[in-house]
Amino acid sequence: MAAHIIVSAFLVVTALISSLASSLAWGQGKKPETFRDLAAYLGPDREQILLAGAKSEGKVVWYTSLGGGSYKAIIDAFEAKYPGIKVEVYRATGSDLVTRITEEARARRNIADALEGTGEVLATLREAKLLAPFTSPYFRNYPTAARQRADSELYYWATARESYVGFGYNKSKLPPSTVPKNFDGFLNPELKGRFALGTGGSGAEMIGAMLKVKGEAFVKRLKSQEFRLFSLGAPAIRDQVASGEIEAAPVFQTHALEAAEKGAPIEWLPMDIVPTHAGAAVVMARPAHPRAALLMADFLISPDGQRVLERFKYGSAAKDYGFKRWYLETELSRENYEREVTRWEDLMRSIVKRAS
Numbered sequence: 001m002a003a004h005i006i007v008s009a010f011l012v013v014t015a016l017i018s019s020l021a022s023s024l025a026w027g028q029g030k031k032p033e034t035f036r037d038l039a040a041y042l043g044p045d046r047e048q049i050l051l052a053g054a055k056s057e058g059k060v061v062w063y064t065s066l067g068g069g070s071y072k073a074i075i076d077a078f079e080a081k082y083p084g085i086k087v088e089v090y091r092a093t094g095s096d097l098v099t100r101i102t103e104e105a106r107a108r109r110n111i112a113d114a115l116e117g118t119g120e121v122l123a124t125l126r127e128a129k130l131l132a133p134f135t136s137p138y139f140r141n142y143p144t145a146a147r148q149r150a151d152s153e154l155y156y157w158a159t160a161r162e163s164y165v166g167f168g169y170n171k172s173k174l175p176p177s178t179v180p181k182n183f184d185g186f187l188n189p190e191l192k193g194r195f196a197l198g199t200g201g202s203g204a205e206m207i208g209a210m211l212k213v214k215g216e217a218f219v220k221r222l223k224s225q226e227f228r229l230f231s232l233g234a235p236a237i238r239d240q241v242a243s244g245e246i247e248a249a250p251v252f253q254t255h256a257l258e259a260a261e262k263g264a265p266i267e268w269l270p271m272d273i274v275p276t277h278a279g280a281a282v283v284m285a286r287p288a289h290p291r292a293a294l295l296m297a298d299f300l301i302s303p304d305g306q307r308v309l310e311r312f313k314y315g316s317a318a319k320d321y322g323f324k325r326w327y328l329e330t331e332l333s334r335e336n337y338e339r340e341v342t343r344w345e346d347l348m349r350s351i352v353k354r355a356s
Protein backbone atom coordinates (compact mmCIF):
# COMPACT_ATOMS: atom_id res chain seq x y z
CA MET A 1 0.00 0.00 0.00
CA ALA A 2 2.77 2.42 0.98
CA ALA A 3 4.73 1.54 -2.14
CA HIS A 4 1.63 2.22 -4.27
CA ILE A 5 1.20 5.67 -2.69
CA ILE A 6 4.87 6.52 -3.27
CA VAL A 7 4.69 5.46 -6.91
CA SER A 8 1.47 7.45 -7.44
CA ALA A 9 3.00 10.55 -5.83
CA PHE A 10 6.10 10.15 -7.99
CA LEU A 11 3.99 10.00 -11.13
CA VAL A 12 2.01 13.11 -10.14
CA VAL A 13 5.20 15.09 -9.42
CA THR A 14 6.75 13.93 -12.69
CA ALA A 15 3.65 14.98 -14.60
CA LEU A 16 3.68 18.41 -12.93
CA ILE A 17 7.36 18.94 -13.71
CA SER A 18 6.81 17.88 -17.30
CA SER A 19 3.83 20.19 -17.63
CA LEU A 20 5.77 23.11 -16.11
CA ALA A 21 8.74 22.48 -18.38
CA SER A 22 6.46 22.44 -21.40
CA SER A 23 4.81 25.69 -20.31
CA LEU A 24 8.17 27.40 -19.77
CA ALA A 25 9.44 26.21 -23.12
CA TRP A 26 6.28 27.53 -24.81
CA GLY A 27 6.51 30.86 -22.97
CA GLN A 28 10.17 31.31 -23.86
CA GLY A 29 9.51 30.40 -27.45
CA LYS A 30 6.56 32.75 -27.85
CA LYS A 31 7.63 36.14 -29.19
CA PRO A 32 5.55 39.34 -29.26
CA GLU A 33 3.93 39.99 -32.60
CA THR A 34 1.32 42.74 -32.29
CA PHE A 35 2.02 46.28 -31.11
CA ARG A 36 0.18 45.61 -27.86
CA ASP A 37 2.26 42.46 -27.32
CA LEU A 38 5.45 44.45 -27.85
CA ALA A 39 4.31 47.23 -25.51
CA ALA A 40 3.73 44.69 -22.72
CA TYR A 41 6.76 42.48 -23.37
CA LEU A 42 9.45 42.32 -20.69
CA GLY A 43 11.50 39.38 -21.84
CA PRO A 44 15.30 39.59 -21.54
CA ASP A 45 15.51 39.96 -25.32
CA ARG A 46 13.14 42.97 -25.43
CA GLU A 47 15.83 45.40 -26.59
CA GLN A 48 17.10 43.02 -29.27
CA ILE A 49 13.57 42.45 -30.60
CA LEU A 50 12.78 46.18 -30.63
CA LEU A 51 16.15 47.03 -32.19
CA ALA A 52 15.78 44.50 -34.99
CA GLY A 53 12.30 45.77 -35.77
CA ALA A 54 13.32 49.41 -35.50
CA LYS A 55 16.15 48.90 -37.98
CA SER A 56 13.68 47.51 -40.49
CA GLU A 57 11.40 50.51 -39.81
CA GLY A 58 14.38 52.81 -40.36
CA LYS A 59 13.37 55.76 -38.24
CA VAL A 60 11.37 57.13 -35.31
CA VAL A 61 9.39 60.36 -35.44
CA TRP A 62 9.80 62.04 -32.06
CA TYR A 63 7.85 65.07 -30.82
CA THR A 64 9.22 66.95 -27.81
CA SER A 65 8.97 70.17 -25.79
CA LEU A 66 12.59 69.90 -24.60
CA GLY A 67 14.48 73.11 -25.31
CA GLY A 68 18.03 74.29 -25.81
CA GLY A 69 20.55 71.68 -26.79
CA SER A 70 19.03 68.90 -24.69
CA TYR A 71 16.78 67.37 -27.33
CA LYS A 72 19.60 67.45 -29.89
CA ALA A 73 21.87 65.67 -27.41
CA ILE A 74 19.19 63.00 -26.88
CA ILE A 75 19.00 62.44 -30.63
CA ASP A 76 22.78 62.19 -30.97
CA ALA A 77 23.01 59.69 -28.11
CA PHE A 78 20.10 57.57 -29.42
CA GLU A 79 21.47 57.42 -32.95
CA ALA A 80 24.95 56.60 -31.65
CA LYS A 81 23.61 53.73 -29.55
CA TYR A 82 21.28 52.45 -32.28
CA PRO A 83 22.98 53.08 -35.65
CA GLY A 84 20.67 52.66 -38.59
CA ILE A 85 17.68 54.29 -36.87
CA LYS A 86 17.17 57.92 -37.80
CA VAL A 87 15.36 60.29 -35.42
CA GLU A 88 13.08 62.82 -37.09
CA VAL A 89 12.19 65.44 -34.50
CA TYR A 90 9.51 68.09 -34.18
CA ARG A 91 10.17 70.47 -31.29
CA ALA A 92 7.47 72.87 -30.04
CA THR A 93 5.81 74.23 -26.92
CA GLY A 94 3.31 72.06 -25.11
CA SER A 95 0.22 73.79 -26.50
CA ASP A 96 1.59 73.62 -30.04
CA LEU A 97 2.29 69.90 -29.62
CA VAL A 98 -1.29 69.26 -28.54
CA THR A 99 -2.66 71.22 -31.49
CA ARG A 100 -0.44 69.46 -34.02
CA ILE A 101 -1.06 65.95 -32.68
CA THR A 102 -4.84 66.36 -32.40
CA GLU A 103 -5.08 67.86 -35.88
CA GLU A 104 -3.04 64.98 -37.29
CA ALA A 105 -5.29 62.49 -35.50
CA ARG A 106 -8.44 64.12 -36.92
CA ALA A 107 -6.92 63.90 -40.39
CA ARG A 108 -5.98 60.26 -39.67
CA ARG A 109 -2.32 61.10 -40.24
CA ASN A 110 -0.54 59.45 -37.34
CA ILE A 111 2.89 60.99 -37.81
CA ALA A 112 4.34 61.05 -34.29
CA ASP A 113 5.66 57.74 -32.96
CA ALA A 114 6.93 58.84 -29.55
CA LEU A 115 6.59 61.96 -27.45
CA GLU A 116 8.34 63.74 -24.62
CA GLY A 117 5.91 66.16 -23.00
CA THR A 118 4.72 67.69 -19.75
CA GLY A 119 1.65 67.23 -17.56
CA GLU A 120 -1.05 69.26 -19.29
CA VAL A 121 -0.03 67.93 -22.71
CA LEU A 122 -0.09 64.34 -21.49
CA ALA A 123 -3.45 64.68 -19.75
CA THR A 124 -5.04 66.18 -22.87
CA LEU A 125 -3.71 63.48 -25.16
CA ARG A 126 -4.66 60.71 -22.75
CA GLU A 127 -8.24 61.99 -22.59
CA ALA A 128 -8.30 62.02 -26.39
CA LYS A 129 -7.13 58.37 -26.38
CA LEU A 130 -4.01 59.22 -28.35
CA LEU A 131 -1.52 57.51 -26.02
CA ALA A 132 -0.58 53.82 -25.95
CA PRO A 133 -0.14 52.04 -22.59
CA PHE A 134 3.24 50.34 -22.37
CA THR A 135 5.78 48.97 -19.95
CA SER A 136 9.55 49.08 -19.76
CA PRO A 137 12.27 47.19 -17.90
CA TYR A 138 13.42 50.57 -16.56
CA PHE A 139 10.15 51.26 -14.74
CA ARG A 140 11.49 49.38 -11.73
CA ASN A 141 13.93 52.27 -11.15
CA TYR A 142 11.10 54.79 -10.75
CA PRO A 143 8.69 55.44 -7.87
CA THR A 144 4.99 54.96 -8.57
CA ALA A 145 4.45 58.74 -8.35
CA ALA A 146 6.59 59.09 -11.49
CA ARG A 147 4.39 56.74 -13.54
CA GLN A 148 0.82 57.13 -14.79
CA ARG A 149 -0.96 53.80 -14.56
CA ALA A 150 -3.19 52.63 -17.40
CA ASP A 151 -4.45 49.06 -16.97
CA SER A 152 -2.97 45.74 -15.90
CA GLU A 153 0.78 46.35 -15.54
CA LEU A 154 0.91 48.99 -18.25
CA TYR A 155 1.42 52.76 -17.97
CA TYR A 156 0.67 55.78 -20.12
CA TRP A 157 3.97 57.43 -19.29
CA ALA A 158 6.97 57.57 -16.98
CA THR A 159 8.81 60.72 -15.95
CA ALA A 160 11.96 61.27 -17.99
CA ARG A 161 13.08 64.66 -16.60
CA GLU A 162 12.13 67.04 -13.82
CA SER A 163 12.48 70.75 -13.04
CA TYR A 164 12.11 72.04 -9.48
CA VAL A 165 10.89 75.39 -8.14
CA GLY A 166 12.66 76.57 -5.00
CA PHE A 167 14.19 79.59 -3.28
CA GLY A 168 16.83 81.27 -5.40
CA TYR A 169 19.00 84.06 -4.05
CA ASN A 170 22.07 86.12 -4.85
CA LYS A 171 24.85 85.14 -2.44
CA SER A 172 26.54 88.52 -2.82
CA LYS A 173 23.39 90.43 -1.87
CA LEU A 174 21.49 88.36 0.68
CA PRO A 175 23.14 87.84 4.10
CA PRO A 176 23.25 84.21 5.32
CA SER A 177 21.07 85.12 8.34
CA THR A 178 18.31 86.12 5.91
CA VAL A 179 18.23 82.90 3.89
CA PRO A 180 15.15 80.81 4.84
CA LYS A 181 15.41 77.08 5.51
CA ASN A 182 11.65 76.59 5.06
CA PHE A 183 8.45 78.55 4.47
CA ASP A 184 8.44 79.86 8.05
CA GLY A 185 11.69 81.63 7.21
CA PHE A 186 9.81 83.82 4.71
CA LEU A 187 8.52 85.76 7.73
CA ASN A 188 12.05 86.68 8.80
CA PRO A 189 12.05 90.50 9.27
CA GLU A 190 15.45 90.63 7.56
CA LEU A 191 13.82 89.37 4.35
CA LYS A 192 11.36 92.30 4.23
CA GLY A 193 11.42 94.04 0.86
CA ARG A 194 14.08 91.72 -0.52
CA PHE A 195 11.97 88.94 -2.03
CA ALA A 196 10.33 89.11 -5.46
CA LEU A 197 7.70 87.08 -7.27
CA GLY A 198 7.41 86.70 -11.03
CA THR A 199 4.23 86.33 -13.05
CA GLY A 200 5.73 83.64 -15.28
CA GLY A 201 4.50 80.69 -13.20
CA SER A 202 7.16 79.98 -10.59
CA GLY A 203 5.86 82.71 -8.28
CA ALA A 204 2.29 81.42 -8.29
CA GLU A 205 3.49 77.85 -7.80
CA MET A 206 5.48 78.87 -4.73
CA ILE A 207 2.29 80.45 -3.37
CA GLY A 208 0.44 77.21 -4.14
CA ALA A 209 3.06 75.19 -2.29
CA MET A 210 2.77 77.45 0.77
CA LEU A 211 -1.02 77.14 0.66
CA LYS A 212 -0.74 73.37 0.60
CA VAL A 213 1.66 73.21 3.55
CA LYS A 214 0.88 76.26 5.68
CA GLY A 215 -2.61 77.41 4.68
CA GLU A 216 -4.08 80.67 3.41
CA ALA A 217 -3.76 82.56 6.71
CA PHE A 218 0.00 82.07 6.62
CA VAL A 219 0.28 83.32 3.04
CA LYS A 220 -1.72 86.45 3.89
CA ARG A 221 0.70 87.22 6.73
CA LEU A 222 3.41 87.62 4.09
CA LYS A 223 1.84 90.91 3.00
CA SER A 224 3.80 92.62 5.77
CA GLN A 225 7.02 91.43 4.11
CA GLU A 226 6.48 93.80 1.17
CA PHE A 227 7.17 91.26 -1.55
CA ARG A 228 7.56 92.75 -5.02
CA LEU A 229 5.84 91.50 -8.17
CA PHE A 230 7.59 91.52 -11.56
CA SER A 231 5.95 90.84 -14.91
CA LEU A 232 8.74 88.49 -15.90
CA GLY A 233 8.99 84.84 -16.90
CA ALA A 234 11.05 82.29 -15.01
CA PRO A 235 14.32 82.68 -16.99
CA ALA A 236 14.16 86.47 -16.74
CA ILE A 237 13.60 86.31 -12.97
CA ARG A 238 16.64 84.05 -12.72
CA ASP A 239 18.69 86.57 -14.69
CA GLN A 240 17.63 89.36 -12.34
CA VAL A 241 18.64 87.30 -9.29
CA ALA A 242 21.94 86.34 -10.92
CA SER A 243 22.77 89.99 -11.63
CA GLY A 244 21.70 91.17 -8.16
CA GLU A 245 18.85 93.38 -9.42
CA ILE A 246 16.59 91.07 -7.41
CA GLU A 247 18.03 89.59 -4.22
CA ALA A 248 15.76 86.55 -3.94
CA ALA A 249 12.86 84.94 -5.79
CA PRO A 250 11.29 81.57 -6.63
CA VAL A 251 13.40 80.09 -9.44
CA PHE A 252 13.83 76.78 -11.20
CA GLN A 253 16.81 74.78 -10.01
CA THR A 254 17.72 74.07 -13.64
CA HIS A 255 17.96 77.81 -14.36
CA ALA A 256 19.96 78.51 -11.19
CA LEU A 257 22.47 75.75 -11.94
CA GLU A 258 22.95 77.02 -15.48
CA ALA A 259 23.68 80.56 -14.20
CA ALA A 260 25.97 79.30 -11.42
CA GLU A 261 27.94 77.27 -13.95
CA LYS A 262 28.63 80.53 -15.80
CA GLY A 263 29.93 82.16 -12.61
CA ALA A 264 26.84 83.94 -11.29
CA PRO A 265 26.63 84.17 -7.45
CA ILE A 266 23.27 82.41 -7.35
CA GLU A 267 22.19 79.64 -4.97
CA TRP A 268 19.09 77.45 -4.97
CA LEU A 269 17.40 75.83 -1.97
CA PRO A 270 14.35 73.55 -1.67
CA MET A 271 11.57 74.52 0.71
CA ASP A 272 9.05 72.32 2.61
CA ILE A 273 7.72 70.92 -0.66
CA VAL A 274 9.09 71.55 -4.14
CA PRO A 275 6.74 72.21 -7.08
CA THR A 276 7.91 69.77 -9.74
CA HIS A 277 7.45 70.04 -13.49
CA ALA A 278 7.84 66.64 -15.10
CA GLY A 279 8.43 65.73 -18.73
CA ALA A 280 7.58 62.14 -19.57
CA ALA A 281 8.35 59.44 -22.11
CA VAL A 282 5.27 58.53 -24.12
CA VAL A 283 4.34 56.19 -26.96
CA MET A 284 1.61 57.30 -29.34
CA ALA A 285 -1.48 55.16 -29.81
CA ARG A 286 -0.98 54.33 -33.50
CA PRO A 287 2.69 54.77 -34.32
CA ALA A 288 3.87 54.17 -37.86
CA HIS A 289 7.13 52.83 -36.40
CA PRO A 290 6.00 50.93 -33.29
CA ARG A 291 9.27 49.17 -32.40
CA ALA A 292 11.28 52.36 -32.82
CA ALA A 293 8.70 54.23 -30.72
CA LEU A 294 9.07 51.77 -27.83
CA LEU A 295 12.84 51.82 -28.19
CA MET A 296 12.87 55.64 -27.90
CA ALA A 297 10.61 55.57 -24.82
CA ASP A 298 12.87 52.99 -23.19
CA PHE A 299 15.95 55.05 -24.05
CA LEU A 300 14.62 58.25 -22.46
CA ILE A 301 14.16 56.61 -19.06
CA SER A 302 17.21 54.35 -19.31
CA PRO A 303 20.47 55.27 -17.54
CA ASP A 304 21.90 56.36 -20.91
CA GLY A 305 19.05 58.79 -21.57
CA GLN A 306 19.02 60.05 -18.00
CA ARG A 307 22.72 60.86 -18.14
CA VAL A 308 22.13 63.05 -21.17
CA LEU A 309 19.29 64.96 -19.49
CA GLU A 310 21.25 65.41 -16.28
CA ARG A 311 24.01 67.07 -18.29
CA PHE A 312 21.46 69.77 -19.01
CA LYS A 313 20.66 70.18 -15.30
CA TYR A 314 17.36 68.26 -15.32
CA GLY A 315 16.51 66.18 -12.29
CA SER A 316 15.75 62.47 -12.45
CA ALA A 317 12.66 60.94 -10.87
CA ALA A 318 14.76 57.84 -10.22
CA LYS A 319 16.95 59.73 -7.72
CA ASP A 320 16.33 61.01 -4.20
CA TYR A 321 17.64 64.56 -3.81
CA GLY A 322 16.60 64.91 -0.18
CA PHE A 323 13.49 67.06 -0.70
CA LYS A 324 9.79 66.36 -1.11
CA ARG A 325 8.51 66.73 -4.65
CA TRP A 326 5.04 68.07 -5.40
CA TYR A 327 3.84 66.84 -8.79
CA LEU A 328 1.21 69.54 -9.02
CA GLU A 329 0.31 68.94 -12.68
CA THR A 330 -0.50 65.26 -12.13
CA GLU A 331 -2.00 65.60 -8.66
CA LEU A 332 -4.69 67.92 -10.03
CA SER A 333 -6.96 67.33 -13.00
CA ARG A 334 -6.48 69.70 -15.93
CA GLU A 335 -9.56 71.75 -14.99
CA ASN A 336 -8.61 71.87 -11.30
CA TYR A 337 -5.03 72.80 -12.15
CA GLU A 338 -6.12 75.80 -14.22
CA ARG A 339 -8.54 76.87 -11.49
CA GLU A 340 -5.92 76.51 -8.77
CA VAL A 341 -3.30 78.47 -10.71
CA THR A 342 -5.78 81.35 -11.07
CA ARG A 343 -6.39 81.21 -7.33
CA TRP A 344 -2.66 81.25 -6.58
CA GLU A 345 -2.10 84.18 -8.91
CA ASP A 346 -4.93 86.19 -7.31
CA LEU A 347 -3.54 85.51 -3.83
CA MET A 348 -0.03 86.38 -4.99
CA ARG A 349 -1.17 89.78 -6.25
CA SER A 350 -3.02 90.44 -3.01
CA ILE A 351 0.13 90.20 -0.86
CA VAL A 352 2.65 92.15 -2.95
CA LYS A 353 3.65 95.72 -2.25
CA ARG A 354 3.71 96.90 -5.84
CA ALA A 355 4.02 95.64 -9.38
CA SER A 356 7.08 96.37 -11.50
